[in-house]
Amino acid sequence: ETGVTQSPTHLIKTRGQQVTLRCSSQSGHNTVSWYQQALGQGPQFIFQYYREEENGRGNFPPRFSGLQFPNYSSELNVNALELDDSALYLCASSYRQGDYGYTFGSGTRLTVV
Amino acid sequence: QKEVEQNSGPLSVPEGAIASLNCTYSDRGSQSFFWYRQYSGKSPELIMFIYSNGDKEDGRFTAQLNKASQYVSLLIRDSQPSDSATYLCAAPRPNTGNQFYFGTGTSLTVIP
Numbered sequence: 506e507t508g509v510t511q512s513p514t515h516l517i518k519t520r521g522q523q524v525t526l527r528c529s530s531q532s533g534h535n536t537v538s539w540y541q542q543a544l545g546q547g548p549q550f551i552f553q554y555y556r557e558e559e560n561g562r563g564n565f566p567p568r569f570s571g572l573q574f575p576n577y578s579s580e581l582n583v584n585a586l587e588l589d590d591s592a593l594y595l596c597a598s599s600y601r602q603g604d605y606g607y608t609f610g611s612g613t614r615l616t617v618v
Numbered sequence: 619q620k621e622v623e624q625n626s627g628p629l630s631v632p633e634g635a636i637a638s639l640n641c642t643y644s645d646r647g648s649q650s651f652f653w654y655r656q657y658s659g660k661s662p663e664l665i666m667f668i669y670s671n672g673d674k675e676d677g678r679f680t681a682q683l684n685k686a687s688q689y690v691s692l693l694i695r696d697s698q699p700s701d702s703a704t705y706l707c708a709a710p711r712p713n714t715g716n717q718f719y720f721g722t723g724t725s726l727t728v729i730p
Contacts, residue, residue: 538717547622547706548662561717595661599716607716609661610653 509534509598509610517616518586525614526581528596536560539571539580540595540608548595554579583615589618619644622709626720627633632729637694639724641707644688650715651690653681654706662706665692697728 508530520612530537536555540548544545552564554573568584577598583590593614625639631675632693642658643651650669668681668690680693694701704723711717 536716540720545721545722547624547708548718549720550711550717553717561711561714563711563717593661607664607718609663612661 509596509608511596511610511613512593514611514612515616517618519618520586520588522586523582523584524586524615526583526594526596526615527554528579528598528610529580530577530579530596531608533599534578534608535577536579536599537573538557538597538599539554539581539602541590542593542595543589544592550579551581567599586617588617591615619653620721621645621711622721624705624707624724626722626724630727630729631697633697633699635697635728636643636728637697637701637725637728638693639691639694639705639707641715641721642688643690643709643719644684645709645712646688646719647712648709650710651681651683652680652708652718653692654692654720656704656706658703663693667706678716694726697726699728699730702727713718 512527525570527552539551544546551562552562557573570582593612596610652667656662662704668683674681678695682691706723707721708718
């Protein structure tokens, strides 16, 4: 059984650019959730995808968007990057009906300069 | 008031002592609570979860829930240097089972 994998591990972008982060969910998991974790803070919920549909969204602007593919992998896209978007982006997979916690990927560290 | 609040610490305990980590939450309708451990530079990993009032034990870890006081705690017995990490408390957003509010985390250092 493979775990959750994220790519890339590190990324440096310039303010105003666009970025795409990728996540492969754990085998058998049909739900992917994305979180942003700024330095010294707890993770903040961005959105969740279940069977290719957005299934909940946190307090993030529309320039944060996502996709989920038939194999349940997912992408997070951020347009018009701002300095405050610098953070660790975490992907987590789970079963839709399960509420016993996540398996997180190792994260993507995004730095916006 | 934040949905989930934790003392950021840092908390230092000697090796072998009991570490006590605390969390309060604002939504009285919250039914489940989760504790994650996050080592520096790593992603969070689930330690345990609790649904019912009272205590839940798993090895050296005990989660305690008091719904009347809206209070959750994590006790780590016989603390080890390898327990040094940030501990995150989480509760589901309303009407969801697995979309979470996280606290800011409490940094724990276990001194050998």
